[in-house]
Amino acid sequence: MASDISKIRNIGIIAHIDAGKTTVTERMLYLSGAKHRVGRVDHGTTDTDDDPEEQERGITIFSACVKYSWNAFNINLLDTPGHVDFTAEVERCLRVLDGAVVVFSAREGVEAQSETVWRQADRYSVPRIVFINKMDREGASFESVLNDIGPRLGGKPVPIEIPVGEGPSHVKDPFRGVIDLIDLKMLEFDPSTEGKEVREKEIPAELLDDAKLWREQMLEAVYDLSEEAALMAMEEKEVPREMIIAALRSGVIERKIQVLLCGSALHGIGVQPLMTAVGNFLPSPLDRPPVEGIDPKKPETTLIRKPDPSEPFCGLVFKILPAKTGDNYWIRVYSGVLKQNSRVQCPNRNKKENIAQIWQIHATKKDRDGQTDSVTAGDIACVIGPRFAITGDTVCDSSALIELPSINFAESVLSMAIEPESTADKKKLEEALDMLRRQDPTFHAQENEESGQTLISGMGELHLEVIQHRLTRDFGLNVKFYKPRVNYRETIGGSADVVGVCNRQMGATQMFARLSVKISPLDNPSAPVLVFDRLPPDAPISNTVRDAAMNELRERAAGGGLLAGFPLSGVKLEAYAAEVAEEGSDEIAFRIAAGDAFDRGLEEAGPVLLEPVMKVEVTTPDNYMGELVGDLQQRRAIIAGTESRGEMTVITAHAPLKEMFGYSGAVRSLSQGRAGSSMEPLGYQPAPKADADAFLM
Structure with a gap:
């Protein structure tokens, strides 16, 4: 394992489906010497897509981790899926990564899932660099993708490379290399060596003026990031290469900019500069803020752990691969040292865990030659031995407990x-x-x-x-x-003020309780149910009885709505008054009254069935647009907008999930296979009355 934390890079490759993430990963492994032949997605021979389902479909389904070395840097690379159904794999990876490479197709540009993964990276404050792939494809446009990243993603890309040509070999000016704007050199990649041999040459005269203009734009970003560089520019001095790289690196790590490169991973063009950029511009664990957590015994106390081997050990379980010989736990180590044959604590489960074996990871398996005695702060490893921890749980030194923030996953639809x-x-x-x-x-x-x-x-x-x-x-x-x-989910259509009553004979005891509850809808119908205790301090009930009533309201809310027991959301419950008798107003009586108030309140407020809505993006040639829009409208979709992207038109719509079964096949049928679509969850909306009535029959 690497001992120099400053040389570790924990990175992810994230993108829309089919942008070329796995091909980029495969080319990096080959060029670094980690493997001797380049695998192909369409041949099912890539290292990271090693599941039969992935090989059959030609897509990534499960995130995979690979390790390689480049220019003295030790890279832990996580290849992630692009399909929205497997967005949890992206979520769990971004939670533990220090940086990311966002891949865009030069033809399709910024797509629906591109926006999703970019937002996920924003949520975890992950610095990123950009790679525009497939520059050799028909319809490739470097500037079109570059100009989309700002307005659509809120990014600030700074090109440090520009392409030489665009498109396949049969066009007038095909893609054949890149111009390095930092060194102002042209780079060509020898196809006979799969891109391993890079030839650096002077920029042809006809391209030089354009390259200098692009370089000046890059330097303007450098001046904004470095006062020293700006002063040198004012004094008309040449800004040193090291200062340019240092300024851009600080801008990337502080998430002010994203350096941008381009190439064709399939043909090995531009991948070596990308690998160098990972080391030069993305952060090491030392460049990231110390991880924060809470003291499990004092949840109000915030604790921090620095990426330092001398700190107490703590790590996060971010993936579990079940196996008959012992589940494989993927752990990001944030501080300290994790040793083989040791015992650690899982504060989330209040259990001790054994660390029987520690392995390096290759793809989704243990590296055959990668068993190790220990793993240090900043690294990622596979551990065998734990039994109780689940994804998102913390493992730590039992003498220095800390509970790190878990990983939040989207709800199933x-x-x-x-x-x-x-x-x-x-x-x-x-x-x-x-x-x-x-x-x-x-x-x-x-x-x-x-x-x-x-x-x-x-x-x-x-x-x-x-x-x-x-x-x-x-x-x-x-x-x-x-x-x-x-x-589905359930919510309410209005507000109600009700009194829940318990007035019944149980044995020799006359039980009595009244609880006044106000129920009202929240602005967001898919928000969690909120239960508030608004009973005045001098209410005539004890704290145990009060707690019993509140717990009953919470349990009933967690149990679902009145229509069909679907999860309840978007509702606020406020208990504000209570009445008691001299005898019989105990915990049981108030639980019954609270349950009665809950049922009355939902009924009077009017139960509403909510259906999940998807954001749908369809990319199509113009001549199929009418049929596709008509089909979407028949599916109760609302067309949110259309825009032109080169020769294609992108339709954005919001459609009920119920109507979208089999939609990808319908798109292919209506467009003779020339259009494509993607979907992601958007939220919930009231379902048609007929659907709600069906559950009442």
Whole structure:
């Protein structure tokens, strides 16, 4: 393991689906010498897409970690999925990364999932650099993508390279290299060596003026970042190369700018400068703020841990890969040293964990030659031995407890009923679902004892389809699968002021309680339910009775709404008055009164069924736009906007998930295979009355 923390780079490759993330990763491994042949996504031979499902579909489904060295830097690289159904994989990776490379296709530019991953990186304050890939594709446009990043993502890209030509070999001016704006040199990449041999040459005369103009724009950004460089410019002195790199590096780490490069990963053009840029511009663990957490015994106390081996150990579990020989726990070490055959504490579960083995990771497996005795602050490793921790949990030194912020994942939007074909498969199914739950935080499974069916939930059709294939192929189960259904929610349409009553005889005791509750909708219908104790301090009930009433309201809210028991959201409950009798006004009586108030309040306020809404982005040639817009409107979609991107038109719409089953196939059919679409969860809206009435029948 690396001992020099300043040379560690924990980076992720993030992008929209098909922008070329895995191809970039594969080329980096080859050029660094970590592998001897370049794998191809379309051949199913890449290191990071090693699952059969990924190889069949030609997409990344599971995040994968690879290690390589470049220019004395030790890189932990996480390749992430681009499909929105697997956005949890991006979420968990960004939570533990220090920097990211955002990949854009030079043809498609900033796409829907590009915006999603950019926002995720913003949420975790991850510095990033930009790589415009596929410069050799038909319709590639460097400036179009560059000009989109600011207005659409709120980014501030600073090109440190420009392309020489654009498009495939048959066009008039094809893409054939890059111009390095820092050194003002042209770089050509030898195709016979898969881009390993880079030739540096003087910039041709016909390109020199343009290159100098671009370099001046880069230097303007440098002057904004460095007073020393600005003073040198005012004195008409040449700004040294080292000062330019230092200024740009500070700008990237402080998230003021994103340096931008370009190339074609498939043909090895521009990838070596990108690898150098990762070391030069993205932060080491030492460049990031110390990690903050709370003291589990005193939650109001904030603790920090610096990326220093001398600090007490703490780390975060960000991925679990179930295995029969012992689950593989991927851990980012934030401080201290984690040693093999040691014991650590998991404060989230209040359990001690064994660290039996520590391994380096290669793709989604342990590196065959990578077992190690210890792993130090700033690094990422695979650990075997823990049993209780789950994704997002902290592991730390038991003598210096700290609980780091966990990882928040989006809620599932689609469910499917399944049931085993035979009793013999029932136990196997339970074990398989438990294994999948440990691996995937966005996958949920709940058994209905009355019907014998199990309801599995995920992030979309593709997510559930992958789960279905894993159960039948990987686990060899005979399982019946039913049609997917939408995960609705419930809220209320108005406000109500109600009094919940308990007035009943129980044995020899006459029980009595009255609880006045106001129920009202929140501005955001998908926000969590809020329960407030507004009872005056001199209310005639004890603290234990008061707590019992409040707990009953919270438990009833967590149990779902009145229509069909779907999760309740967007509701505020306020208990503000209570009445008691001389006898019989105990905890049980007030629990009954609180439950009665809850039911009355929901009924009087008017239950409302909420359906999930998706943000849909369709990219199509102009001549298919009419058919696609018409089809979206038939699906109850609202067209939010259209814009031209080169020869294509992008339609943005907001559509109910219920109407979007099988939509990707419909898009291909309506456009003769020339249009594409992507979806991501947007929020919730009231469902049609007919849908709500169906649950009342």
